[in-house]
Amino acid sequence: EPEVTQTPSHQVTQMGQEVILRCVPISNHLYFYWYRQILGQKVEFLVSFYNNEISEKSEIFDDQFSVERPDGSNFTLKIRSTKLEDSAMYFCASSVGLAGPYEQYFGPGTRLTVT
């Protein structure tokens, strides 16, 4: 069964460093998403991406964040200058159509630790 994959599973970085989290969505899906979950808190929406552009973003997704689909398979989340409060589990998801009516498929997550 097709699945969403994410790499790395765990990333440790120092405050102020740039990180890139990688995701490979399911191949025929058209909508891509990033969520995060700070330990003990809710899963929060960051951004959705469709047709090579951001379709929706939350207040969390400020100028420090960016997303890209650099080729036909990868979908990346970049954090330019990490802060301690960026430490969280980051989930990538994809769906064949718009989320809600269409099911989102999630990756296993990348645990980001900022020291």
Place this chain on the structure above:
Amino acid sequence: GDSVTQMEGPVTLSEEAFLTINCTYTATGYPSLFWYVQYPGEGLQLLLKATKADDKGSNKGFEATYRKETTSFHLEKGSVQVSDSAVYFCALSESGGSYIPTFGRGTSLIVHP
């Protein structure tokens, strides 16, 4: 804004016990309601959903009924197995606006043999 509140975990049960994980929601419109499950090392998977009041979603022995009067969508299973040990997330998605799901914090379920 929309929000989802789940009971705190972990919930620890013996095999074959009855499971209830409470979920209540706040929404401005008429949301669809979901339960997702995350097994260790895997991504969130849709477990069941209900799209309107009084609908019952069911899958793998789990059930949840959309109760508009109590704004609840509690997850139940009559007899849990060790393999049900996972984190369960309640979520809602509004129609007529952004469909992006709003999630709760997740409830960890641990089932002992």
